[in-house]
Structure formats: structure tokens, C-alpha cells
Amino acid sequence: MWPTRGIFVLERMRAVAGSPNLRLDVMAPVPYYPSIAVGWRRAFARVPRMERIEGFDVYHPRYFMTPKIGMTFYGLSMGLCSVPAMRAVTRSAPIDLIDAHFAYPDGVAAALLSRMIGVPLILTVRGSDINVSAQLPVIKPWVRWALRIARHVVAVSQALAERVAELGVAREKIAVIPNGIDPHKFYAMPREEARAKLGVPKNRPMILSVGNLAAHKGMDVLIEAMHHFRETEAIKTGTGKEPLLYLIGEGPDRIALERKIRDFALEDSVRLVGSLPHHELVLWYNAADLFCLASQREGCPNVVKEALACGTPVLASPVGGMPEILHSPSMGVLVPRSARAFASAMRDALMREWDRQAISRLGQEQTWDRVGQRIRELFASARQAHA
Template identity: 40%
Template structure:
């Protein structure tokens, strides 16, 4: 079966983490028997009206070329709008099924105003199936866009537990060139886009409030984004500049080492469709402190493998971070259960389910 996969995010040498979950999906699909993917995607991260127009114009043209010159049995678009909208001709003009994968940001965009809601609804109702990465998103699609539940498949991206697994913390720290004595260095790790929605300003203030009582703690932010300069200024004004590390973007294969080196993973987002990065941390047996929003409660089980806090409440965030850094017994209990939690979302299992959906719509169905 040949799948034309269209995405507005895909990694490149310059941006190795940009849409890495889509690249992983392609890899997983192609490991399934009889499955082949052709990728049409945007690999440039730069934003702004002019740059976005250029990026999506190229995506439209490349999709048009695939429509004219490529052979495929099914179209899979990642993100409803604008990617799913651009994918519609490739599916409808060839009489091929369209499967749209919703990751969360597209649902937020679709609720922004009436025209965007109409276009989002059009794509959703034209698609043969809609893959939602969480039950939270499935409910949103049903409620906001009147999408029949039978059209929705809840399949998350899954975590590759062969890549994300617990490594000895001392070894992970040494590999990163950090202090190999974990009792003397406690890393609080964040991985993701440096944007307002990730709740990083409250995180900095929360860390500043507890840092005097935890001189061995360090906050590490892995990623890039438009908020970086403001975060640097805020860290400086809070007097914690020397206690906060900005690594910049890292290739996906380097993230497991950082997660094993970390004492704690934090994801204080205001909104989150699923929270794959929290799942990756759990797979490395690293407890998580995250916001109780979106699909995150489907990933992190409160008081079992992590702690959930209201979004934007830096006092509650600080208290939970401090608790897990100081209470080694509780930290150990959460860590011992984290891996098992992640195994329920194993990548191979999720990919097999996704492949099953594709095959059910393919030429032999």
C-alpha cells in the first residue's frame, strides 16, 4: 500500500527536531509489511506572514506534483488546516481516501474564528477517517465540529521504548559531559518549543523561588523558539541565569540521554493535545510534573508516575517540583512505575493500529 503523507512539519539538518514525531511515524509505517510512504512536507521552521506564504505555496505545488505524477492509494495529512485542506485535491481528484491526523494545535486554530472553523470543518467532514492523538482531542472534534464519533480513531504517536529506556543516571550525565555524581546535580528538564503556550515563564519563576533551597538543581531547556530572548532576560532578572541551561535544538536521538540524566521532567503547558514528550520521559523512568490540561492526564497519572498542577500557577508548580526533588522515596516510587505507564503507549503497537486503519480504507478493503 502506498501512502502519500503530507505534513507542515518535518525534520531537516538545520531543524532536526522539527516534526520528528511525523518522521518517526513514516519510519514505523515503512517497517510494516506492504507499506510504502511518499513524504511531501515543510522542513523550514521560520515563521512570519511572508515566510509562511512561501512555505505553504511550496507545499501546495509539491502536493500538486504528487497528484499529477505519483501513484498512491491513500493520503494522510498531518494537521487539519492548512495541511489537510491542501491535501484535499490530492485525495478527491484521484478518488483516494483522506485520513487527517489531528495533533491539537489545528483544533485550537479551527476554533479561532468563523472562516477557520468552516475550513476546518470542511476538511474533517471530507476525510474518511480522522486520527486524534488523544481522547481529549476526540471529544473536541465531536463537540466543536459535529464530527461523528465513528469517523474518529484515537491513536497517539506512541513512544519508541527501544530508544527511550532508563539508562543509569551517572552514565547519562557523563555522556553529556556533566557532573557524573547525580546526588550533586539534579536536573529539571524541559523539551519542546520555546513558546508562550508551553508555560515557560511561570516555570522560570517557579524555579527561581525554590533555587535557594536547592543549590544543586539546574533547569535545562531543550528546544528553540521565539520566546528564547525573553526567557534569557527573565532568567537574568530573577538572578538564576547561571542555573539555567539553553541547549538549543537537539536531534531526536539525543533526547533519551537527557531524559535519563534528568531527575525530573516538566511540561507546564497551557494547552497540549497529547504530550508525547512527557510519555518519552516516563519511558526513561523519569517522573513528570505537568499541567492538568488537554491530553496530558492521559499520559501522566497523578500521584502514580508524576504530578499534575493547574496551568500557569507557578506556586503549585514550584511546590510539586520541590516535593519530587526532596522526597527521594516518593521520587523512587514514581520512577519505578513510570516505565510501565509508558509501555501502554508503545510505538509499535500504535503504528500497527494506524496501519490497520489505512489498510481498512485501501484498495483491497
């Protein structure tokens, strides 16, 4: 349904599947929805029960979900409704371990299945599941139960690991394994070449952000920052040229962001590009002078890691795992989450000489191959302890 979402899960699966004698089947439940052409959720009805994606068998059992009011039972519903599909998988080959992503509702469903078929669970937490879902009183007990059932809990940042420990999980069973990068997909190239291929202007500074058009991603903060930049900062860059801001992604706030662009008369300076295939982003990262992320919360944002791997310096709000990613001032700057702060930081960053090749080398250090090796070690540890 949304092929650009959860790419980091697919990338990790590919890395883990590189081991011989390891078979991965995927269970990706979707909410039940009747086959009627009403509302955006009608897309759920068109999802096949089983499909093959990039070499993986992917099963889509249906679970009952009543929007908002039934949130407490999403995990339970997902788990129980996945039992028939799980039994079908076990008939063709025994399951030795469950590797689940996101604590709620998926982690709860996986914990239930883990208990039912008697295999160990590895549960990876990624950000909003712990920072948001686990903070809701009706959800927190479910999340804590799933974390307790898991043999190992993988956190994609140290900051997230601390939040998991606050939920009562023993630190010795928490492994911090950040997301990786594929250096064959994200690498540095000449900026002029990237801009020529994209057909974007060559004579103006270019700022890029990639993410869901939702409030917590801070696209509105960046648009307002562009307004302040026009008012106070452009002349201070020494060129007097106002940068172009490109926002890549889709989401519920698109109409509100379009309105904000009009209100600030920024039609010539801010472009909403829409959603793009993952493999096309390498050109945009390389074309940009600067990558910005003004998120309210994050786990381990892959868009930042991808930008760095392409050699693009980053300005980002100091949330979640961001301080761990921008561990060197040569890679970028942590910026307070306000429009004025980002406008000022944009000016300073555009005036600075960055070593893009050095940024790319640092950004490519944590590869998916390294991540895959560490995950396979956890798999072996969990199976050995369970034997």
C-alpha cells in the same frame, strides 16, 4: 529545515512502513521564497524539490504563502500547488490512500487532493490545529470541510477527540490513537552514568524541560518557578540544595527567556541548552530527577512520553492529553499552570522516592509498533470502504 520537529510523524511512518506490500511517499510542501539572502524564510529557498530521508522519497512542492494576511487560503494554495508533484508520483505508482497530519493547512490540502484523485483520506489531528487554528472564524470552515472529507480522523488524545466531535464530526469515524514510544531509543539507565556522559553536576537536583521556546510552552513559568523555589522552597527539600533547570529547545522567546534569567539572577541555576538531536535526549531524560512541562495547550506531547519511558517522573499542567498520559500517580503529578504551584510541586517531587523502573515500564507500554498496527487497520478499513 528543522530536523527535530515533527519527529512523531516520522516515527509513525516508520512503524506503518513495516508492513510488506506498502509503499509510502511523502509530500511536504514548503512556502515559495525567492533565492535572496534576506530574512529567516530564505531557508525555504534552499529546500530541494525532492530528497530521500531515511528510506522515504520526500517531495517539496512550493506553495504561495503571504505571512498572516493570507492565512485563510494557505490550505487551498498548498493543495493546488501540490497537484503537479502528486501527478508525478502517480505516474510511477498509483496512490491508494492519503495519510495527512495536522488539520490546517496540510489537512485541507490533503482533502483537496483526495477529492481530485478519488482516494480516501486519513487525517490525524495533533493539538494546535484543532485547539488554535480551528477556533479562528476564517479557518474553522476549512477545517470542518477537511474533517468531513476524511474517511477516518485520528486524534492523539481523547480530549482532542472531544474537540473534533464538537466540530460536527461523527464520533464513529474518530479513532483515538496516542503517539507511541520507541523502547530501543528511550529506556532507563543509571542516573549517575547519564550525568557523567553529559558532564553535568552530580551534587545538585536536576530538572529538565524540552520544547519550543515559545510562550505556550511555559518555559517562562518554569524559570519563575525556580525564582520562587530559591526564595521559599529550597530549604524545605531537606538538602538546602537548589536544583538546576535545563531547558532544551529553540524558539522565538529565547531572548526574552535570557532576560528573565538575568532579572531573577538565575544564571547559575537555569541553563538554555539549545536544540539537540533527538537521539541525544535519552541521556538528558535519564540524568534528570524530574521532568516538567508547563504548557498552555497540548495534544499528546511526546517529550513527556519519552521522559516516562526513561523512568523520569513528570510534573505537567493538566491540559490536552496530559491527564491521559499521567494516568497513575506513580508516574507524576498534574500541576496548575502557575510558577508558585510548580515551585511547590518541584519541592514535593524532589523529596519523594520514585520507582523509576516502574515508571519506565508504564511509559513504554504504548510502542510505535502498536500505533503502526492500528493505523494499518484504519488504512485497510478506508480502502475497503472505498472499493
